[in-house]
Every structure is written in C-alpha cells, then in structure tokens.
Amino acid sequence: MADGSVAEVKQALADVGYLADEPAALVSFLAQQLGKPVLVEGPAGVGKTELAKALSRATGRELVRLQCYEGLDEAKAMYEWNYRKQLLRIQAGGEAGWEDVQEDIFSTEFLLERPLMQAIASPEPVVLLIDEIDKTDQEFEAMLLELLSDFQITIPELGRIEATTMPIVVLTSNDSRELTEALKRRCLYLWLDYPELEREMEIVRLHTPELSETLARKLVEVIRMVRGLDLKKPPSIAESIDWARSLLLMGAEDIDRETFTQSMSIIVKHRTDIDLVAERVGVKLADPLRTEG
Amino acid sequence: MAAKLLGFCEELRGEGVAVGTSELLDAFAALGHVDWTSRADFREALAATIAKSQDDRRVLELLFDRYFFRTAEAEAVQRGVTEHAEGGPQAGEGERFDMDELSEAIREAIAAGDEDAMRDLARLAISAFGRGEGSGVVGVDVQRIRRTLGLTAGTQPPAADGSERPPIDRDQLTGFERHLRRELERDLIERTETLPPSRPLAELDRALPTSPTQDLAAVHRAVSQMKRRLATLGHEQRGRKKGQHVDVRRTMRASLETGGVPLRLRYRPKRPRRPEIYVLCDVSTSVTSASVFFLSVLHALHDSFRKLRSFVFIERISEVTDVFEHERDFAVIAQKISSEGGVADVSGYTDYGRVWLEFLTEISEDLDPRSTVIVLGDARTNGREPHAEVFAKVAEKAGRLFWLNPEPKLYWNYGDSVMAAYERYCDGAFECWTTQHLENFVNVVAGAAPAAE
Numbered sequence: 248m249a250d251g252s253v254a255e256v257k258q259a260l261a262d263v264g265y266l267a268d269e270p271a272a273l274v275s276f277l278a279q280q281l282g283k284p285v286l287v288e289g290p291a292g293v294g295k296t297e298l299a300k301a302l303s304r305a306t307g308r309e310l311v312r313l314q315c316y317e318g319l320d321e322a323k324a325m326y327e328w329n330y331r332k333q334l335l336r337i338q339a340g341g342e343a344g345w346e347d348v349q350e351d352i353f354s355t356e357f358l359l360e361r362p363l364m365q366a367i368a369s370p371e372p373v374v375l376l377i378d379e380i381d382k383t384d385q386e387f388e389a390m391l392l393e394l395l396s397d398f399q400i401t402i403p404e405l406g407r408i409e410a411t412t413m414p415i416v417v418l419t420s421n422d423s424r425e426l427t428e429a430l431k432r433r434c435l436y437l438w439l440d441y442p443e444l445e446r447e448m449e450i451v452r453l454h455t456p457e458l459s460e461t462l463a464r465k466l467v468e469v470i471r472m473v474r475g476l477d478l479k480k481p482p483s484i485a486e487s488i489d490w491a492r493s494l495l496l497m498g499a500e501d502i503d504r505e506t507f508t509q510s511m512s513i514i515v516k517h518r519t520d521i522d523l524v525a526e527r528v529g530v531k532l533a534d535p536l537r538t539e540g
Numbered sequence: 541m542a543a544k545l546l547g548f549c550e551e552l553r554g555e556g557v558a559v560g561t562s563e564l565l566d567a568f569a570a571l572g573h574v575d576w577t578s579r580a581d582f583r584e585a586l587a588a589t590i591a592k593s594q595d596d597r598r599v600l601e602l603l604f605d606r607y608f609f610r611t612a613e614a615e616a617v618q619r620g621v622t623e624h625a626e627g628g629p630q631a632g633e634g635e636r637f638d639m640d641e642l643s644e645a646i647r648e649a650i651a652a653g654d655e656d657a658m659r660d661l662a663r664l665a666i667s668a669f670g671r672g673e674g675s676g677v678v679g680v681d682v683q684r685i686r687r688t689l690g691l692t693a694g695t696q697p698p699a700a701d702g703s704e705r706p707p708i709d710r711d712q713l714t715g716f717e718r719h720l721r722r723e724l725e726r727d728l729i730e731r732t733e734t735l736p737p738s739r740p741l742a743e744l745d746r747a748l749p750t751s752p753t754q755d756l757a758a759v760h761r762a763v764s765q766m767k768r769r770l771a772t773l774g775h776e777q778r779g780r781k782k783g784q785h786v787d788v789r790r791t792m793r794a795s796l797e798t799g800g801v802p803l804r805l806r807y808r809p810k811r812p813r814r815p816e817i818y819v820l821c822d823v824s825t826s827v828t829s830a831s832v833f834f835l836s837v838l839h840a841l842h843d844s845f846r847k848l849r850s851f852v853f854i855e856r857i858s859e860v861t862d863v864f865e866h867e868r869d870f871a872v873i874a875q876k877i878s879s880e881g882g883v884a885d886v887s888g889y890t891d892y893g894r895v896w897l898e899f900l901t902e903i904s905e906d907l908d909p910r911s912t913v914i915v916l917g918d919a920r921t922n923g924r925e926p927h928a929e930v931f932a933k934v935a936e937k938a939g940r941l942f943w944l945n946p947e948p949k950l951y952w953n954y955g956d957s958v959m960a961a962y963e964r965y966c967d968g969a970f971e972c973w974t975t976q977h978l979e980n981f982v983n984v985v986a987g988a989a990p991a992a993e
Contacts, residue, residue: 253574253581273574273584280573283566286592334797424979431592432562435570438594 252276256305265294265301266442266450274437275302284395284416286380286431289439291421292483296378298439299417303374306415311369312376313362315383321390325400326364329357353404363391364408367400372412380430381420388430395433441474442484450484455491465502466491472528473514482514490514542568548607549590555603557596563589605722643689650691650712662719665689682720691716784808816847816910818938820899822917823877824854824890833946834916835874837978839864849903852877853895853917857902890920892958893927900934907937915943916972919952919959928961935965944972944981 256279257272267275275298278285287295303310313324333352340348360368366375380388394400398410418434420426442450448467452458458466466487474481482490490513499506508525515524545567549559566589574581583604591597642665649657665685691713790806798804819841821834838850842864849861863876907913913934935941943966945952945959952959952971963969970981 269580270584270588273581274588277570277573277585277588281566281569288594331797338799428558428592432560434592435566435588436592436597437588438597 259305260301263301263304264453265297265305266446266453267298267301268442268446271298271437271439274435277435278415278417279306281435282398282413284418284434285437286418286420286426286434287437287439288420288422290441290481290483292485293439293441294484295419295439296376297485299374299376299378299419302415302417303376306372306374308415309369309371309373310376311362311366311373311414312378315377315379315381315387317382317384319383319387321387323361324363324387325361325390326402327359327361328353329359333357355405358402358405363394364400366414366416367394367398367408367410369414370411373414375414375416377416377418379421380418381422381424381426385427388427392429392433395430441471441481444468444471447471447484447487451487451491454488455495457495458491462494462499462501463491466494469502469507469528470514472531473524476523476527478515478520478523479517480515480520486514545571548586548603551603551607552590552600555599557591557599559590563592566590643691646689646691646716650716658716658719659723662716662723665720666723681724682717685720686713686717816908816912817841817849818903818907818911818913819848819850820857820895820913820915820917821850821852822854822890822915823852833973834944835877837916839873851899853890855889855891855894857895857898859902889922889924890917891924892917892919892921892962893925893930896927896930896934900930904933904937907934909939911938912940912942913938915941915962915966916946917943918945918947918957919943919962920956921958923956926958926961928958928965931962932965935967940967941965942967942981943969944978945969946973947971948973 253269253273253276256276257267257269260267260272260275274285277283287298289295299312300310302308336352336357337348340351358364363375366373377391380391395416398413399407401407418430441447444467447470448463451463451467452460455463470482470487470490490510493510493513494502494506497506497510499510507528511521511524515521546564549564549567552559567586570585570589571582574585576582583601586604587597587600591600642661646658646661646665649661784807787806787808791802791804794804794806795802819838821838823835838860841848842850849859850864851857851859860877863873943959943962947957949971951957952963959969968981968984970977970984972978972981
C-alpha cells in the first residue's frame with residue numbers, strides 16, 4: 248500500500264473492497280505512520296474485523312489472527328514449550344551432559360509459536376488482529392502491554408524476542424466491558440458505527456454489483472428502519488449484504504411485504520425481534536410501493 | 541501551535557478526560573503526518589490519539605469547537621472584525637440582512653446538501669436575529685429562527701418569481717437545525733464562558749433504562765459478568781490454602797509420560813460450589829423509576845443463576861421466583877409482578893422493618909454462610925421503625941450481604957432514608973442507577989471477595 252497520504256490509504260482500502268469512512272482511513276494511515284496499535288470499538292457487525300482483513304489485503308501482508316475468548320492464557324496466545332519433544336530429547340541424548348541438554352531443550356526448536364509470537368517473530372511484516380479483546384480477562388490485557396508498546400516478548404529461558412519488522416496491530420472490542428486505561432493509552436482509538444445511508448448503499452453495491460440501484464436503496468432504507476427499532480440484535484452490515492445476495496437469488500424485483508416476510512430471517516435472528524419487525528416494518532411495506540423520496 | 545495544543549489538553553483534563561503525556565506525544569506525532577489545513581483531518585487525528593472512549597470523544601468535539609473557535613474569535617476581535625451587530629455603539633455598522641434573501645440562500649444550501657454553506661448560513665441567521673437576544677434556551681431559539689425564516693418540511697411554496705422550489709424533507713431540515721443548534725450552543729458557550737454540563741448529560745443518557753430491550757441487554761451483560769465472578773469467587777485462594785486430595789489414579793496416569801516416575805502430583809479438582817443468591821427488590825412508588833431497572837436486573841440474574849430466589853417488597857415481602865422461572869418475556873413479568881405480587885397492603889409505602897421480620901421468619905433456616913443476599917432499595921422507611929437489629933441478624937446468617945441503592949450517595953441519609961443504619965451490617969453498599977454502576981458493583985464484589993468470606 249502506498250503510504251503517502253490519507254486519501255491513498257482510503258483508495259487502497261477501497262481497491263480491496265473495504266469502503267472506509269474518513270476517521271477509519273485516517274486512523275489506518277496513522278497506525279502505519281506511527282507504528283501504534285489501533286483499538287477499534289463499535290457495535291457488532293460494523294466491519295471491525297473486516298478492517299483488519301482489508302488492511303492485510305491492501306498492504307499485501309499476512310494476517311495473523313488471535314481470537315480471544317474467556318480463559319485465553321499466554322500458553323495459547325504467545326508461546327508454549329513443547330514438553331513432549333523436550334522429554335524425547337532428554338531420553339534420546341542420554342550420554343550428553345546436563346549443561347548441554349539444558350541449553351538445548353530451551354532453544355527455539357522446542358518452542359511452539361502461538362499467534363502473538365508468530366506476529367513478532369515473522370521475518371515478513373504482518374497484520375496482527377487481536378479479535379474481541381473484551382472477551383478476555385484483565386490479566387490478559389496486562390500481558391499484552393509489553394507486546395503493544397515495545398513489540399517484544401520476554402521468555403524467561405530465552406530472553407527477549409524483539410520484532411524484526413513492525414506489525415500493524417488491530418484490536419477489536421464490542422465494548423462489552425471497559426478496557427483498562429493502560430491498554431487504551433497504548434492504542435489509537437477508532438469508533439466504528441453503522442454507516443450513513445449513502446455509504447452503506449455503496450458497500451452493498453460493491454459486494455452485489457448486479458443489484459439494481461433502486462433496490463439497493465430500498466434495501467438499505469429498510470435495514471435502517473429495522474435498526475431504528477429496539478432489537479436484541481440489530482442487523483449488521485454483513486447481514487445487509489447477505490440479504491442483498493439472497494434477494495438476487497430470489498430474483499426479487501422489489502421489496503414488498505411478501506419478499507420481506509420470506510427473507511426477513513436473514514437480517515433478524517431473534518424470535519421476539521422477528522415479531523417486532525414483522526409488526527412494524529412489514530406493515531409499512533404493505534402500502535402501494537413508495538418510490539424513492 | 542504547540543502551546544495552543546497544550547492549552548487544549550489542559551482544558552480537556554479540566555473536563556475529566558485523562559490526557560497523559562503519552563497521548564500528547566502521540567497527538568503531536570500524528571499531526572506531523574496529516575494535513576493541518578483540513579479541519580476534519582486535524583480533529584480526527586486529535587480524536588484518535590487523545591480520546592479513548594465515546595464519552596471522551598463527545599467532550600473532545602464540544603471542546604474542540606469551543607477552543608479553536610474562541611481562538612479564532614479572539615483574533616477576529618483583535619483585527620477589528622465584527623461579524624454581527626452587538627447592540628451598542630458599533631451596531632450602526634451592523635449589516636442588515638434581508639430575511640427573504642437569507643431564507644432563499646438557506647433553502648438552496650439545504651437542497652444542495654452543502655454542509656459548509658449551511659453552517660455559515662446558520663451563523664448568519666443567528667447574527668441576523670441578534671446574538672444574545674434569544675430566550676437563552678437553545679431548543680426554543682432554534683424553532684423561533686426556523687419559523688421566522690419560514691422553513692417547513694414538505695412541499696415549498698413557490699418562490700417570489702413564481703418558479704417551483706424543490707421540496708425539503710424532514711431529514712434535510714433536521715440537518716440545518718442541527719447546525720443552528722450547534723452555533724447557538726457555541727454562542728452560549730461564548731457568553732457564559734462555560735461548557736455545557738457535558739458529563740452529567742452523558743450520565744443522563746445512560747441512566748436508568750426505563751424499558752428498551754437494548755438497555756436490558758446491557759444489564760444482562762453486566763449480570764453475566766457478575767455470574768462468573770460470583771461463581772469463582774475466592775476458590776483459588778481456598779484451593780491453595782487448604783490441603784488438597786491427591787488423585788492417585790491421575791497421578792499414576794500422568795507418570796506414564798515421565799517413564800513411570802511420578803514427577804507431578806495430580807490433585808482432585810475442587811468442585812466450585814454453587815452460589816445461593818437471595819435478591820430482595822423494592823418496588824414501591826419512591827423507587828418507581830428505578831424498579832424497572834431493578835426488575836431487569838432480577839430478570840438477568842434469573843438467566844444466570846439456578847439457585848436464585850427473588851423477592852419483591854413494599855410493605856410486605858413476596859417471593860416471585862416462580863414468576864421469573866415460568867415466564868421469559870420481560871414485559872409480561874413486570875406486569876405479573878405488579879398484579880399478583882400482593883406486596884402492598886394499604887398505604888403503598890415501604891416498611892423495611894416489617895420486611896426484614898417477614899424475610900427472617902420465612903427463610904431463616906435456608907440462610908447459611910454460603911448464601912449471598914442482595915438488597916435493591918432506597919432504604920426510605922417513611923418514618924417507620926427500621927428494625928436494624930433484625931437486618932443485622934439477616935446479615936449474620938448470610939455469608940455476604942450487599943445493598944444496591946438507586947439514589948446517588950449524596951441523598952443517602954437525607955429525609956427518611958436510613959441507609960446508615962443498614963449500611964454497617966452490609967459487606968458493601970453501592971449506589972446503582974446505571975448499568976455502569978452495576979458493572980462497578982460486579983468489579984468491587986470480585987475484588988473484595990476474600991475479605992467478605
């Protein structure tokens with residue numbers, strides 16, 4: 248990716264199919280210039296993870312992904328000693344002195360690299376995605392601090408491993424808990440929200456170019472109407488794209504009440520939500536179809 | 541410029557945004573990479589490096605306008621530029637705006653969706669009406685200006701020369717009103733030299749979910765966190781302190797890896813005990829606004845805990861565990877409780893003393909050191925006997941007792957609130973009127989676990 252200006256970054260992202268808004272483009276640009284991790288927050292399904300993937304495509308870097316979950320520990324995130332192999336080594340080399348063996352079994356050969364280690368040790372620059380950081384415990388966040396500020400990992404037996412190349416680090420969070428100040432301090436902050444009508448339409452059209460413009464507009468308008476309701480899970484961008492695709496498959500010419508009820512389950516995924524949406528939005532669609540106003 | 545930016549950060553700190561040196565350095569580094577002449581880029585760069593949450597961001601945007609706007613104003617005054625007639629000697633020079641022309645220009649800008657033009661015109665319109673002459677209430681002024689300009693949504697009356705004018709839809713008009721509002725707010729900031737109370741406002745936005753399911757979801761999240769914390773509370777410590785049982789079978793099995801030498805001892809896992817929770821929830825009129833919130837907490841708790849018994853009380857106490865267990869829909873539950881609870885006697889005023897007595901007689905046998913009691917209420921006894929000694933007995937029998945009060949701490953012990961009498965028997969008393977507080981409570985409970993054991 249050319250890293251000359253914000254506009255170029257935006258263009259590069261658009262070329263790989265991610266339409267970033269101004270703040271997103273600017274923060275991606277700054278992340279590369281300053282070499283700082285980016286913390287992306289926002290509701291589910293606004294393209295936080297997709298931003299990291301797009302960055303990796305746009306820069307031609309490999310994407311290393313660490314999916315966080317409750318109970319994730321450093322053995323699964325950073326590195327682990329391959330103790331079975333170590334045992335084998337001890338048993339196989341019976342006559343070697345203790346000193347040799349000890350030095351030997353704590354070498355990189357017996358180290359199992361996990362995503363964070365991979366990202367640091369990689370000879371090629373990578374994009375490191377730490378997904379849903381809010382799912383982990385605070386202790387895990389603390390462990391990340393060394394990595395995020397200095398791009399290095401300390402292994403007691405081996406010493407410090409520093410990054411040879413500067414990875415682009417993207418952390419995503421669904422805002423399900425407050426992250427620690429220390430973590431935030433080390434990151435650039437980006438809040439992604441549901442896109443504006445025009446931009447969402449562009450996104451939908453980008454992914455389903457066959458869809459006619461009027462239908463796309465109608466679709467996005469309905470989606471926005473649905474988001475405006477009090478739902479347990481409002482439809483995400485990915486779901487509007489899915490819906491657009493299925494409308495194509497169904498050969499729908501327009502979104503009327505019938506097509507809507509048939510395909511509603513693609514965008515709404517809770518029983519109570521479905522009732523609510525059918526009641527509020529379905530009724531509106533029953534009118535003789537409004538042309539775009 | 542550096543000095544200005546530092547001044548800006550000073551102000552941010554004053555508004556409670558934590559701006560550290562590292563953020564400042566980042567901001568400077570970031571500004572080295574973006575175009576300074578672009579207002580949007582400049583602001584975004586600052587926002588990305590300095591504001592680390594949505595709330596911070598809001599404050600930053602408000603301040604950004606005020607700070608850099610005022611700098612511009614100050615310069616304007618220095619150079620003797622007067623933008624508007626300010627009443628007084630220099631008023632004579634003030635431009636007089638032609639209302640019709642202005643209104644026409646605004647229509648055009650709205651139709652074209654030109655944000656910059658709309659902003660300028662909004663300022664012009666405010667100037668035309670005279671700064672500082674408004675009612676002082678921004679919302680009122682916005683509407684007053686809009687009406688005088690004859691701007692309405694829908695089809696527009698034909699222009700003076702008889703040509704058709706494009707209709708303005710509601711969204712576009714709202715867009716212009718937003719500009720007006722912003723400019724008026726800035727004007728207000730200018731005159732009063734103070735920032736609108738952004739923090740309390742943000743609090744209010746999030747306070748007391750009154751019904752929306754979205755907020756219910758937030759409560760559920762906080763409670764599911766609480767579940768994890770309560771379920772694992774203190775077990776690690778106990779496991780380490782007290783003797784564990786060696787699991788011979790698993791030790792032998794593990795020794796196979798090391799050639800039959802039992803290098804590692806395997807222990808029998810300690811079964812985490814199930815927390816038993818009793819929740820008492822005040823549903824009287826004094827906490828009406830809070831009780832929806834509390835009921836949703838109860839609702840969420842029932843989702844998370846099996847061994848949970850819930851009670852609602854006003855003058856008497858009534859167990860509602862069944863209602864929650866048989867009904868999934870929150871709205872139905874709320875309705876059932878109000879109709880079948882049978883907790884109000886005559887007056888409808890809370891009688892805490894009586895509630896404790898009833899609670900104790902009803903379930904004193906079930907309370908043991910493993911149980912946690914959570915009280916949700918405002919501790920307003922309406923002048924009745926608080927029976928703190930009975931409450932003390934409850935506290936003694938239960939392992940832990942927490943009190944969540946829907947009133948800000950400031951109001952505790954004022955009027956008929958007897959919080960102090962109860963507070964000393966609690967393992968913790970917290971104010972709790974937003975989901976934020978609830979999360980806070982969860983955190984404190986987790987942190988204070990060993991002490992409470």
